[in-house]
Amino acid sequence: MNLHFITRRTLSKAVFAAAIAAMMMPSVLAAPQTVPVKPAAVVQQYADLAPAQEVVLNDITVYAFDESPLTLESSIFPDLSQYPDRMALMPKGQFHTITRTYLIQTGDRRVLVDGGWGTESGVDGRTVDYLAKYGVSADDVTDILLTHMDVDHISGLLHGGKAVYPNAVLHIAAKEYNRWIVQGADREAEYIVLARKVAKAYEGRIALFDYDEEILPGITARNANGHTMGHTCYDVTSGNKGLTIVGDMIHVAPIQMRHTEYCSVYDVDPALAAQTRERVLSELSRTDRLIAGMHFPQIGKVRKDKDGGYVVVSDTKP
16 A cells, blocks of 8 residues: 555644554545546436536536535524524524535536435435536546535445445545544444445545645635534635635524524534634635535625624625
8 A cells, every 4th residue: 555645745643643553544546537528418307406506717617516405403503592683594493405516627527526415325315416417427527525524425425335436536634534434533423334435435546635735726625624623625716716615614604604603513623613614704705706515505705794794695706
């Protein structure tokens, strides 16, 4: 096993030692030869799918797929009853939103960001259908970028325990891989088991990265730790245009963009998650970069509001 291929930078000694001790660290093959994209076409079979949001960043095109609906219960905020104004933003104790995945088309690469639910965990996630609707088969996907390894972001990478994307290199933050696959930390055992099944199915084509690396042309990984301890944002940039995919930094946007300190029970390190949310939103509010997430439908520019929180101004023209 040649560890040079595991990550673009040398892993920390702690991560390295833990990985060797667990005997789980994968080797990574060179990226497979890419497959020319098929002509984009609306396939009649998938006419029931809502059109994807499309953002053109000069030479890069990003598609947002609403792969499955999501209802969040107010119980994700245990003290919500103490804040009547916030309770009002979750009528009947619920917030209806979506789980998203993204397709990035850049050069001859077809890059998927997160795998969504798919069908492996009993949810009818439709990322593969969306890809087909836009002329991309599962075989055509060259790379998969994970924001993190929670079930609704990786389950769709498997079907019947096997890899859905047979030619794709799976890119994961080294810190996230170490927490889930090596240490088995932060989540319940059943979710760790699923994460390790994904790692096994994609063994030999997992690429670990450090933050602030350009992991693919025009795509840079940023530290967004807190929701999970290796949670990652991705900056997608072409020329003077850019978009940041923030993963699960935000779950209930009307509340958490107004009150960045307010965390759900899903955040592994609430204090760090709150710091990350404020930092990233503040940085974006001072630029014309677009924001996109996995659990809110807006794509737009972040701006400060009069009450000191943030809003997304819907605009797909960065």
